[in-house]
Structure formats: C-alpha cells, structure tokens
Amino acid sequence: MEETAKIWMNGRLVDWADATVHVGAHGLHYGTGVFEGIRAYETERGTAVFRLTEHLERLHNSARLIYMDLPYSVEELKSATWELIGANELPSCYLRPIAFSGYGQLGVATRDNPVDVAIMAWPWGAYLGEEGLRNGIRVKVSSWQRVGPNVIPHVAKATGVYLNSMLAVGEANRAGYDEAILLTAEGTVADGSGESIFIVRDGVIYTPDLSASILVGITRDTVIQIAQDLGHRVVEKPLIRTDLYLADEVFMVGTAAEVTPIREVDDHPTPPGPVTYEIQQAYLDTVHGRSDRWGQWLEYAPAARAQA
DSSP states (O other), X not given: OOOXXXXXXXXXXXXXXXXOOOTTBHHHHHOOEEEOOEEEXXXXXXXXXXXXXXXXXXXXXXXXXXXXXXXXXHHHHHHHHHHHHHHHTOSSEEEEEEEXXXXXXXXXXXXXXXXXXXXXXXXXXXXXOHHHHHHOEEEEEOSSOOOOTTTSOTTXXXXXXXXXXXHHHHHHHHTTOSEEEEEOTTSBEEEESSOEEEEEETTEEEEOOGGGTOOOOHHHHHHHHXXXXXXXXXXXXXXXXXXXXXXXXXXXXXXXXXXXXXXXETTEEOOOOHHHHHHHHHHHHHHTTSOOTTGXXXXXXXXXXXXX
16 A cells, blocks of 8 residues: 555544554444445546545445444535545545544443544555456455345445455465455355456346345446446346356456456356456546546546536
8 A cells, every 4th residue: 555645534634654543443343334445536627536425425324224423424525535635636546435433432332432534545556457457357256155134234335344355355365366256145146355246148238136245336336327328238137156157258346446357257268358348448438537428427626626
C-alpha cells in the first residue's frame, strides 16, 4: 500500500501515521464493522468517483443490518471524500470508507461503544494485475463455502464476513492460482473472494442471483446494465460448478477487479472472448470518462461540476 498524506477520521483530516485506534476497539476483536471499496478516476474533466452515492448508501445499509448507527450522513461522507481526495492531491485513487465499533465495552454485544468512521485514499492499480486484465487469470473453486444468508447478513459488506473470503483466496494463492470462487452449501456458484461472477454460454450471459449469498454488487449492477444496453441477454439464475467449466467465457467484476477475464477454472481452459472484452472496454471507457453513454454514474469533484 502506498501511503498518502492524510486520512479522514471522525470528522477531521489526520496525518496517515496518526490514524490509529485503541487495541481494545470492539471491531478489532469481533469484526463489528462495515466498509466500502470505491474508485476515483482521472478524466478530462477532472477527478470522478464512480457511483459514489450508491457506495455510501450501501455503507449505511450495511450498518443498519448489523444494528450500527452511523454518525455521518451520506452527504457528509461525500463531502469528506472530496476533502480527502483534494488534501492528498490524488487525480485517481482507491477509497476505503470504514465504520466500526470502537473502544468501550469488550463483551461480545456492543453496548455504549462509539462508532468510529474513517476514509482512506491511496493509489492502487489493477487489483488482479495488468496482465490479468489483458489476458485473464487462473481461478480455483475453494473448499471453503460461502457463508449462508441465515448465518450472517451477506447483503452487508461487513468486515467480519471477509474472513470467509480471506480463507478462500489464501487457499487459492497457496495452490498457485490468482483468485478463488466460492460455492454455497447447496453447491451453487456464489462469487469470488471480492468479485461477482459472470459466464457466457451460447451467446447468453449468466450470473448467480442474489439467493446465492452474494453481495448486492454495485459493479455487478453496472455490468448487467451495460451488457443489456449493448444488446446482450443477461439471466440471473443458480449456476453449478460445471457451468464454469463448460462456459464459453468466464469473467469476474468488482470495484477493485473492474472487469477481469478468467482463462482457467480448476485447470479447465476458459479463454477470454469477445463478449468479455466488449463489456470490459465499455466499462473502462465509462469510468475513465471516455464515453458519455453511462456518464450518469460518474460523480465529479465540486470544482469540476462548477466549471461544467
């Protein structure tokens, strides 16, 4: 991680090295927190954050699902995001808002613990590598199952949930793969450790529906809309492991991963194809401001909006 000058924390900018929490913070011990991953891109009109409002609304929804009251509104967090980007002079960056139960009681239940809120910003390139974006990555179906909807609210982007993802991707990496795909307890395809899954077969795009214990992905929603606008049929339905092996194309999407082709699943070749690359190009043109077709998803810095 490349350090930057400032982090926004509990209403003010602090030096990177000073953005610390007490070792007794409840969130550290029990994973009681929620977070977002957001990208800001450099465009000809200045810095634009992709679907900033939707991400911050999801942060609030995630907090509600774990009975956490955020002390800052969506609008306040938007202002804080722009303040942070400006302070760090970052034309493009990755943004990590996080809220967690802080130092107070240390029983399992949160009682009078304060809710700490912070936003980090730093430069971050292709999550799965530039080579992966171009030519695809190798993935492994994990032995770890995706947690079920009645185990933990999977719709919440909660910090504790990601222990499940960490185990899966760590297993895949140790076996020499780039990423993992998790299945549900019923054996249907869920998602990657931090990405949504799409396959293409016989000209139709398929993706697991929300019953597969997956996050309501903002990039997933983006790609579905782009694909439909480009004339593709998109079907949300349960998928099984062999659907991955027999697919004409497989790709994964997420804020960090963007649109990344998959070239092998469990050593079964799934060469990237024209549908994947068409959607990838449309997505990258959109987030970089090179196309106005889906320009409504870009939120520009206040100064850029004033000049528009």
